[in-house]
Amino acid sequence: xxxxxxxDEGEDEEDIVLNERFLxxxxxxxxxxxxxxxxxxxxxxxxxxxxxxxxxVGSGERAALLELMGGLDGDILSELDEGLxxxxxxxxEPEELAEAVRDLESDDVVDLVExxxxxxxxxxxxxxxxxxxxVVEQSLAFPEDSAGRLMQREVVMAPExxxxxxxxxxxxxxxxxxDQFYHVIVVDPRLRPVGYVTLGxxxxxxxxxxxxxxxxxxxxxxxxxxxxxxxxxxxxxYHLISMPVVDDDDRLIGVITIDDAMIVLDEEHEEDMMLMxxxxxxxxxxxxxxxxxxxxxxxxxxxxTAILASAVIALFSDVVDQIVALAIAMxxxxxxxxxxxxxxxxxxxxxxxxxxxxxANAWRVVMRETAVGFLNGxxxxxxxxxxxxxxxxxxxxxxVLSVAMWLNLVVAGLAGIAIPLGLEKVGIxxxxxxxxxxxxVTDVVGFFxxxxxxxxxxx
Amino acid sequence: xxxxxxxDEGEDEEDIVLNERFLxxxxxxxxxxxxxxxxxxxxxxxxxxxxxxxxxVGSGERAALLELMGGLDGDILSELDEGLxxxxxxxxEPEELAEAVRDLESDDVVDLVExxxxxxxxxxxxxxxxxxxxVVEQSLAFPEDSAGRLMQREVVMAPExxxxxxxxxxxxxxxxxxDQFYHVIVVDPRLRPVGYVTLGxxxxxxxxxxxxxxxxxxxxxxxxxxxxxxxxxxxxxYHLISMPVVDDDDRLIGVITIDDAMIVLDEEHEEDMMLMxxxxxxxxxxxxxxxxxxxxxxxxxxxxTAILASAVIALFSDVVDQIVALAIAMxxxxxxxxxxxxxxxxxxxxxxxxxxxxxANAWRVVMRETAVGFLNGxxxxxxxxxxxxxxxxxxxxxxVLSVAMWLNLVVAGLAGIAIPLGLEKVGIxxxxxxxxxxxxVTDVVGFFxxxxxxxxxxx
Numbered sequence: 001x002x003x004x005x006x007x008d009e010g011e012d013e014e015d016i017v018l019n020e021r022f023l024x025x026x027x028x029x030x031x032x033x034x035x036x037x038x039x040x041x042x043x044x045x046x047x048x049x050x051x052x053x054x055x056x057v058g059s060g061e062r063a064a065l066l067e068l069m070g071g072l073d074g075d076i077l078s079e080l081d082e083g084l085x086x087x088x089x090x091x092x093e094p095e096e097l098a099e100a101v102r103d104l105e106s107d108d109v110v111d112l113v114e115x116x117x118x119x120x121x122x123x124x125x126x127x128x129x130x131x132x133x134x135v136v137e138q139s140l141a142f143p144e145d146s147a148g149r150l151m152q153r154e155v156v157m158a159p160e161x162x163x164x165x166x167x168x169x170x171x172x173x174x175x176x177x178x179d180q181f182y183h184v185i186v187v188d189p190r191l192r193p194v195g196y197v198t199l200g201x202x203x204x205x206x207x208x209x210x211x212x213x214x215x216x217x218x219x220x221x222x223x224x225x226x227x228x229x230x231x232x233x234x235x236x237x238y239h240l241i242s243m244p245v246v247d248d249d250d251r252l253i254g255v256i257t258i259d260d261a262m263i264v265l266d267e268e269h270e271e272d273m274m275l276m277x278x279x280x281x282x283x284x285x286x287x288x289x290x291x292x293x294x295x296x297x298x299x300x301x302x303x304x305t306a307i308l309a310s311a312v313i314a315l316f317s318d319v320v321d322q323i324v325a326l327a328i329a330m331x332x333x334x335x336x337x338x339x340x341x342x343x344x345x346x347x348x349x350x351x352x353x354x355x356x357x358x359x360a361n362a363w364r365v366v367m368r369e370t371a372v373g374f375l376n377g378x379x380x381x382x383x384x385x386x387x388x389x390x391x392x393x394x395x396x397x398x399x400v401l402s403v404a405m406w407l408n409l410v411v412a413g414l415a416g417i418a419i420p421l422g423l424e425k426v427g428i429x430x431x432x433x434x435x436x437x438x439x440x441v442t443d444v445v446g447f448f449x450x451x452x453x454x455x456x457x458x459x
Numbered sequence: 460x461x462x463x464x465x466x467d468e469g470e471d472e473e474d475i476v477l478n479e480r481f482l483x484x485x486x487x488x489x490x491x492x493x494x495x496x497x498x499x500x501x502x503x504x505x506x507x508x509x510x511x512x513x514x515x516v517g518s519g520e521r522a523a524l525l526e527l528m529g530g531l532d533g534d535i536l537s538e539l540d541e542g543l544x545x546x547x548x549x550x551x552e553p554e555e556l557a558e559a560v561r562d563l564e565s566d567d568v569v570d571l572v573e574x575x576x577x578x579x580x581x582x583x584x585x586x587x588x589x590x591x592x593x594v595v596e597q598s599l600a601f602p603e604d605s606a607g608r609l610m611q612r613e614v615v616m617a618p619e620x621x622x623x624x625x626x627x628x629x630x631x632x633x634x635x636x637x638d639q640f641y642h643v644i645v646v647d648p649r650l651r652p653v654g655y656v657t658l659g660x661x662x663x664x665x666x667x668x669x670x671x672x673x674x675x676x677x678x679x680x681x682x683x684x685x686x687x688x689x690x691x692x693x694x695x696x697y698h699l700i701s702m703p704v705v706d707d708d709d710r711l712i713g714v715i716t717i718d719d720a721m722i723v724l725d726e727e728h729e730e731d732m733m734l735m736x737x738x739x740x741x742x743x744x745x746x747x748x749x750x751x752x753x754x755x756x757x758x759x760x761x762x763x764t765a766i767l768a769s770a771v772i773a774l775f776s777d778v779v780d781q782i783v784a785l786a787i788a789m790x791x792x793x794x795x796x797x798x799x800x801x802x803x804x805x806x807x808x809x810x811x812x813x814x815x816x817x818x819a820n821a822w823r824v825v826m827r828e829t830a831v832g833f834l835n836g837x838x839x840x841x842x843x844x845x846x847x848x849x850x851x852x853x854x855x856x857x858x859v860l861s862v863a864m865w866l867n868l869v870v871a872g873l874a875g876i877a878i879p880l881g882l883e884k885v886g887i888x889x890x891x892x893x894x895x896x897x898x899x900v901t902d903v904v905g906f907f908x909x910x911x912x913x914x915x916x917x918x
Contacts, residue, residue, distance in 0.1 A: 018814070018817060018819060019817070019818070019819060020817075020818045020819045022819075023819040023820075046696075046697055048696050048697060048698075049696075052814070052815065055815065056815070056817070056819060056820040057820075058823055168662060171659075171662040171663045172662070172663060172664075172665070174663060177659060177663050178659075180657070180659070180700070181659050182641060182658075182659075182700075198639070199641075199658035199659060199662060200630075200636060200637075200639070200640050200641075200658060202662065203627060203630040203631070203658060203661065203662065204630045204631060204633060204636050205631075206631070235721070236721060236722070236725060237505075237507050237508075238505055238507060239507075239718045240718075241639070241641075241717075241718065258700075258717050258718065258721065259698045259699075259700065259717065261721075262694070262695060262717065262720075262721050262724065263695070265721065265724065265725060266695060266724060266728075269725075269728040269732075270809060272732070273728075273731070273732060273805055273808075273809055274805060274806075274809070276805075277801050277802055277804070277805035277806075278798065278801075278802060279802050279805055279806055282806065283815075284806070284810050284815050284816060284820070284824055284827075288827055288830045288831055288834065289834070291827070291831045292830075292831045292834040292835050295799070295802050295831065295835060296835055296838065298798070298802070299795060299798060299799060299802075299835060299839060302794060302795060302798045303791070303795060303839065303842070303843070305794075306790060306791040306794040306795060307791060307846065309790055309791075309794070310787050310788060310790055310791055313786060313787045313790070314787045317783045317786075317787060320783055320786045320787075321783040324776045324779055324780040324786075326786075327772060327776075327779045327783075327785075327786035327789075328769050328772045328773045328776060328779075329769060330786075331765060331768055331769055331772070331790060331793065331902070331906075332762070332765040332766060332768075332769055334790070335761060335764075335765040335768070335898075335902075336758060336761060336762060336765060339737065339757070339758060339761045340754070340758060342736050342737075343736050343737060343738050343754050343757070343758075345736070346732055346733060346735075346736035346738055347733075347736075347738055347741065347743070349732075350729060350732055350733070351743050355477070355511070356511065356514065356515070356742075356743050357743060358477060358478070358479075358515070359478070359479045360477060360478065360479045360481075360482040360515060361482075361515040361516070361743070364517055365743060368743075368747055368750070371747045372747055372750045372751045372754065375747065375748070375751040376751050376754060376755055376758060379755065380758060380762065383762070384762070387766065439794075443790070443794070447790075
């Protein structure tokens with residue numbers, strides 16, 4: 001047996017820089033209008049942390065902070081939450097914006113521009129020189145959330161006949177290599193990628209080795225029009241580090257690196273989680289009004305479905321009127337169904353995101369979830385039946401609770417898996433509507449089973 | 460304004476290999492016992508896809524498939540879902556297991572061994588030669604889910620005084636370089652990392668350039684005992700590609716690369732999502748019995764909280780007994796509160812995972828969520844008040860619904876943010892218990908407000 005020592009969680013977080021003490025110091029500097037002190041505080045900070053700082057202060061403080069900072073690096077702008085970029089850009093002078101943007105790589109400019117309104121987007125594009133602008137506009141011509149928007153245009157490529165020595169000589173003399181690259185992509189005379197070689201193997205192989213002899217097994221390309229979610233899946237599934245992007249004619253037009261794929265993976269997760277909870281596209285830096293509006297819509301859908309469930313109760317108002325115990329016990333059946341349905345649903349949404357649940361095994365998984373509902377329904381039927389019998393001193397009410405619980409957990413298991421599968425089949429993101437749909441089904445079925453059994457057996 | 464063409468989603472998925480047609484072919488080959496055909500089908504498949512295939516077939520088919528495959532590559536074993544590894548390893552002969560394991564890098568062996576039971580873990584360790592075994596056992600001495608377990612021991616390091624030329628000569632002559640590496644880590648005489656240089660900049664700089672002149676700004680190290688979740692956060696926050704791992708004395712003992720960090724990030728997301736839904740550590744390949752057992756516990760907690768909410772209703776059984784409309788309408792108030800609470804909760808859990816919600820801005824976010832609840836509560840109070848008035852033809856019942864809804868949405872906003880913050884404060888994963896806790900609060904408050912107002916105003 002292997003010993004498993006435990007670590008002390010969170011004890012040693014000195015590299016989590018935005019702690020309360022630091023924020024208090026920033027606030028003091030901003031309130032005192034002390035630019036020297038503010039610059040000293042921010043000087044060592046990574047752009048991602050400065051962006052987080054701007055996000056974390058309240059909106060009143062934010063204006064004062066930005067004013068005292070006076071201009072922003074492009075890096076900070078591109079790290080900033082999308083919802084805040086417009087607000088921050090509005091506060092920059094045109095020449096400050098131009099200076100910030102000129103430092104950025106083309107893929108970062110694309111990421112920045114695509115979320116801006118017309119006028120601001122124009123301002124950013126105009127700040128670029130014409131060559132950079134053309135590159136950015138080409139990327140923007142690809143569909144939103146496609147591989148083409150994610151790729152960087154700067155690629156390091158080599159012809160098929162090159163040796164390691166040729167590649168090294170080329171790299172030594174090249175100006176303007178990309179900031180980060182991990183492979184040399186080998187292309188045929190029509191610029192179609194045929195393989196890639198890691199920099200590590202170029203460095204460790206003899207000069208005369210042909211690049212072809214060092215091709216990595218992991219090589220695969222992606223079309224520029226493929227959704228970014230697929231790109232993130234491919235990186236994660238095949239442990240890729242970079243992936244060449246090709247156009248309709250299979251010609252190399254860019255490359256996506258794993259750091260960008262990791263960001264997409266993170267965003268896709270966030271989207272699934274937020275969609276399931278009905279929060280939509282939101283962030284902590286949104287204002288109260290914006291946030292209330294974003295959540296209003298989902299709550300409205302929930303209101304309609306809650307009214308539907310209540311209408312089911314209303315159908316049985318006679319029997320509820322005669323036996324008050326029914327009003328007391330019925331939320332238990334609905335609540336258990338809702339939770340069991342959410343369990344199945346969450347497993348399904350996750351498995352669909354990781355492509356573990358596909359048309360090929362859907363039927364088996366539906367059967368499995370229904371069987372799990374059957375088993376747990378049986379157990380909880382017995383437990384709740386006993387509770388109901390003792391609580392309300394009525395064996396028959398216990399039987400009604402028991403059977404209703406059982407039926408509802410079977411339906412919950414089935415609905416939790418069948419609804420997301422059905423939504424995907426008709427082209428709707430299964431995370432989007434499943435939450436309400438599943439709990440609506442379990443509420444309606446729960447109330448209906450319980451109250452109809454009650455009116456049959458208890459009256 | 461920038462045009463935004465749309466892509467055709469899912470049209471072009473030829474690189475998603477495990478489609479229904481492919482699985483049907485595999486099934487046919489397995490049923491016919493046709494090893495030649497099976498090998499031909501699996502030959503071109505990436506290890507990750509073979510592992511997915513083993514996961515996706517039913518457990519009966521799985522045994523037949525593994526039998527016909529006859530032995531497994533180590534890569535497939537390490538791609539396999541943790542829940543299935545034991546089952547699959549049990550089916551391997553000792554020499555097959557030994558052969559599979561010998562191909563793996565040390566970090567993959569660690570990942571494999573740490574989830575196995577004592578006997579199987581021993582069998583894997585014994586299959587290694589003694590040097591590899593010592594390396595694996597050293598890694599296993601680090602806490603579970605720590606950076607030390609995640610790192611690979613094979614590092615490429617260089618002394619501080621080296622030039623680019625020295626590094627190139629060293630790499631050219633080195634045997635046994637790691638499969639994947641992206642930086643040369645520069646260490647001082649006591650083996651403490653002082654900076655790193657990308658392979659790209661080594662390749663493109665003149666031979667006489669000192670390595671020190673090429674240090675990357677992104678350089679940072681991590682202690683071997685830090686939790687993997689922190690490691691994933693640091694990679695994502697600072698766009699790292701690799702991070703040197705150090706021991707208590709700051710000496711270099713390994714390196715973590717982004718592909719491993721990406722897997723951890725993905726697992727952390729899965730964990731949060733599953734914990735929030737009360738599913739626990741599960742996968743699609745678990746048996747029905749295992750799955751039912753995993754979900755039983757959470758449903759039991761939910762049963763207790765549902766009974767608690769029902770007990771609140773029981774307190775007011777007099778008033779419910781007299782006015783049946785209350786039994787019909789009360790689930791609406793509870794359901795709206797539960798959904799609004801889940802919205803706040805989801806935003807909070809996500810923001811805590813990305814470190815956007817910290818002690819520094821917690822108070823502001825609590826106020827914001829409560830204010831959002833206040834606003835939406837006001838709106839839905841008016842809407843539901845009107846609905847209740849019209850439906851039950853009682854203005855006073857409308858008022859009761861209206862006020863109860865308002866109060867419950869304020870409490871939902873507050874509970875949705877305060878509960879996860881409180882759990883984190885006392886060292887509990889906020890995703891774990893929040894779901895039940897928040898909906899319990901909204902159910903109890905919802906029923907209590909509604910029914911106590913009703914007994915005051917309607918009787």
